[in-house]
Amino acid sequence: MDKTETVIGVIGGSGLYGMDGLTDTEWRRIDSPFGTPSDEVLFGRLGDVQMVFLPRHGRGHRISPSGINYRANIDVMKRAGCTDIISVSACGSFREELAPGCFVIVDQFIDRTFAREKSFFGNGLVAHVSMADPVCARLGDALEKAASDCGIDHVRGGTYLTMEGPQFSTRAESHLYRSWDCSVIGMTNMPEAKLAREAELCYATVAMVTDYDCWREEDAHVDVAAVLEVLTGNASKAQDLIAAAAPALSGSRNICHSGCDRALEVALITPPEARDEEMAVMLDAVAGRVLG
Template identity: 60%
Template sequence: MTKTKIAVIGGSGIYDIDGLENAAWTQVETPWGAPSDALLTGTLDGVDMAFLPRHGRGHIHSPTTVPYRANIDALKRIGCTDVISVSACGSFREEMAPGNFVLVDQFIDRTFAREKSFFGTGCVAHVSVAHPTCPRLTDACHTAAMDAGITVHKGGTYLAMEGPQFSTLAESKMYRESWGADVIGMTNMPEAKLAREAELCYASVAMITDYDSWHPDHGEVDVTQIIATLMGNADKGRALVRRMPALLGTERKTCPHGCDRALEHAVLTAPEVRDPQVVAKLDAVAKRILA
């Protein structure tokens, strides 16, 4: 048993946690540079919480420039055990309408301009992301969403695009019809992969703002449309987060799906030839394995 500490990475429209007690913004230094912003820490219903605005307060980071490695390292470094990613997305499914939430369980990663691993030359590791989100944590998010009266779809494939531009009509149709994606966004990759490398349970709460550009009755996406839907989604997102401490509790058992043991057999580089400088940078992410 370990002490539960819930991290919330807030996307567009989510910039704090309601009701956080003893709230304080704390700067966290990491070997991967500065996180997107300071971390807001405190307790909610007796459970330790941490909040990180993915784009920074005021929305200063584009999807490409978000410091994903620093963000995940910082959350691991302060003792977080469970990460709930909240983000805006477009929908490829009629039934997944703007204002609905989707609890993502699969990804198609089409990003290309981001660092996607903590490991590399000097210390090589390969983790499995066959099932990139944690079913236990996703189940808790589903219960919280239902209790909050949110229309939520459990399970869906998230197409992660580089951005910052939205899809062309041809791309939107391809992702929907040929690739079978359900929603599209710009920020859950490499975030989910890095969370797995850091042995953190990760759940993705995708808040639908639009129908991308495929829908014949809705036209192309524009920021005005997105912002209008974001306001309502943000309130729902905060309502979901408020219910998570009661569902997860103060004490956390070993993850039944192995998220917290993802590095168990992943590191391939022999101890005697590991680069000490690389290993030093992994002091928070992989200390359990490399120490």
């Protein structure tokens, strides 16, 4: 297999609407057959590493979690040449030891969303990708080392529960999710992680804790003002983390040992003669490698 040059894509969540330290920067509009992405895409370099940045909520935080076009976002990142996606997301904590300011390098998800398009595939061209291990271990390793090098309080491993939002949890929901052994809660990483897998992109999440949700009855319930106060410090640490992780991920490689870049090889179930041609055209970036 030909070697692939690494292009690191960063999807920035609440509080992270740009990237410091990039050179040769240019915001570019990339069109997607799946609709309008959250914003233009920022191209740049971090030393020798090609970087691509997309603000998940758009600059100015204009788009709610349910209003994000997750399919268009992942599609344009693939069209921009990304091989790896680092998702940076604000979240609430379900564990006492995961205090505001802690970063959780997530390894599992529970998807409780219900109002979002969750797949690039569908009637006319069906595919079923494995989500048993939804994040790339290679990216997780690099992020863990970078967090240690930067002195960032962090935990490797944990389950991120994605709720629909935009309201925060009820106290009953918060206690339920704690009983499921979830670590953090957010509103944006699903179906993002599923779509990244369908697009054969390596994907990892850094969940930045801003609050304790509402399960700690001795605390005031979570509110936007409290979240925003923590976001500023988290965003600065996220910039440092990405800058530290990028060099370790740079260069070229043959394959991803986690199999992320070959996820579709055993996923397509509709035979070529039965496939919807218009859908196949829409999937040129996401699945062109296997559709031919």
